[in-house]
Amino acid sequence: MSQSKEKNKTLVLGNEAAALGAIHAGISAVYAYPGTPSTEVTEYIQGHPLAQSRQVKSTWCTNEKTAMEAALGMSYVGKRALVVMKHVGLNVAADAFVNSAMTGANGGLVVMVCDDPSMHSSQNEQDSRFYSKFAMVPTVEPSSQQEAYDIVRHAFELSEKVGLPVLLRMTTRLAHSRAAITTSEILEENEFHFPETPQQWILLPAISRKRYKKLVEIQFELGIESRKSLFNQYINGKDKSMGVIACGIAYNYLMETYPDGCPYPVYKIAQYPLDRTVLATLTSEVAKVLVLEDGQPFVEEQLVGIMDTPIPVLGRLTGTLPRTGELTPDNVRAAFGFETEQYFDEADHVASRPPALCTGCGHFDMYSDLNEVLTDYPDAKVFSDIGCYTLGALPPLRAIDSCVDMGASITMARGAADGGLHPSVAVIGDSTFTHSGMTGLLDAINVNADMTVIISDNLTTAMTGGQPSAGTNKFEAICQGLGLDPAHLHVVVPLPKNREEIKRIMKQEIDYHGISVIIPRRDCIQQLVRVKK
């Protein structure tokens, strides 16, 4: 597998290790929508000389669903494709993802999803392993940067071997931690070739029923693949009073707790579905088992089920580890009954320092104007969305009433307006609008909903570091194309000097009992600095 091992001279993030692994595994495309903690994977491929010389397709997609489907098309013609997203992005891509298990993969198809336990930059803690189990496809979950590099290649090989997409799950701490890695031989891209069973890709009920049986049957084989996988390891231990199951990055915290080796038998898991044989061996040898897994109690719940287990299973459900939040070396240590060696108490005079909109940000001017206008309308509600402008929730602005999922601003404002709310205002960013706002706007226009939409356009995907925004220079055309009356479409420049004009337009459109769109447009100031550099 690795004839020409080469030590990489630079430190790479877990995300970059996976990206390099994918380039060296011969991908022909990466399809992605930016989202923390996944963004660096695609950026690394975009900037890599080999990917550039091979013309690996790497332009950002409009959302995760378009990315997943493009990758499926690339797989259809026999090439290897990587799809990258954050965990909640998989909700958007779910229709395509779950059905890609039904069509199967031709060229290797790896869906890399970065979960964010502890919600460092996300609205929930969902664990993507539930998705792959639900879709009935294999999952790989590396524990280190080196494993991230190696496991991507394995995932592509597995995908082609079993003819299914493979989910690669990473969590924030590995995605955003650096280490040096050793690289393997660089593979060529796949030749263009069509699927051997083309009928399988037409998911008509009669075909789907046959295919679904096949998918169920193949699960046994997937379990054997997990057992044979070099990334899963059963490490025997002398002390049988307990056994440990350590998934992905949890293995590192276990090793941190026992630097000279764990005294208990350990099953290190980096590939799913769970292999019953090894689990049966482990549970027959030990008096109880502790499950260490980052995210939700995925393995623990499967072990426990709803009936009594022959031996106690400890983990997040039993309170041995915290039910929520990410694993840390400290909470894993505590799960083994060791005290933490803390020498200094929390300092008395430390205030929390939440993130904030940058000084000079156009979103800030937009919200200041909106806040002033809405003082005349005490019943007004502002439905906002996912992006930098979500920070408008914090003082001093306190300008928004909701933030749920990509695109929910427009659709929720429409529903609330239907229910009798006035003024019903939606605030959405430019990239979020093209990601998932356009369809909702079409709904609202079709019923001429009594609401005002603000598309706060900073000409970039700012929160994730300034990736190109799919709709730049197209927003007026998009709104009018969806049927918006041009008399109720306004573009303004959110600067203090334009404050009176903007307030006048906002008030005028709030007082108009129909759908209107205001587009405050000014460059993201972070992006201006980046471009200057």
Added chain:
Amino acid sequence: MKLDIILCGVGGQGILSIATIIGDAAMAQGLYIKQAEVHGMSQRGGDVHSDLRISSTPIASDLISKGKADVIISLEPMEALRYLPMLASKGWIITAAAPFVNIPNYPEMSEIDSQLAHLPQVIRIDVTAIAKEHQMPRCANIILLGAAQDALGMNYAQLETSIRNVFGRKGEKVVAMNLKALALGREYAMQHKAAK
């Protein structure tokens, strides 16, 4: 050897360039490194930190355990205090002295200073003022690194080489300025140590 370092500050202050130089120096000496960073939302003016772990043997956890940080290097004094539970009993805090006030409830500076003064091993250095005095406004973080060199126990010549490696692309002038910044920080720390 084992060295666990917490680098901290406010999003946008540039803690990661300090990490890059220390990382380069450790790599050159054939050491193992893991460096956990904060990306995303907090970078917008929130508190940020990076766990930088260096060791002569393989490193397991990407995160540092409580009570194990040998050195806290902070570009902001209140941020240095935030990670106090992480500090080892004989650990050092090397912090910039000037506050970065972007929140309404920033504590009284006298309270922060007094808490820092009660800790056993602290170097407070006004890197902003030194950078201004020597007309190197963008080198405050390298001055801080210079002040931390002794506490880190890192070879000074190796840090100089790593500054050349990291800033080389930006030209000789930038390299020279950062080398001077490193020297200024070290000089301050040595005087501080002598005075104690």
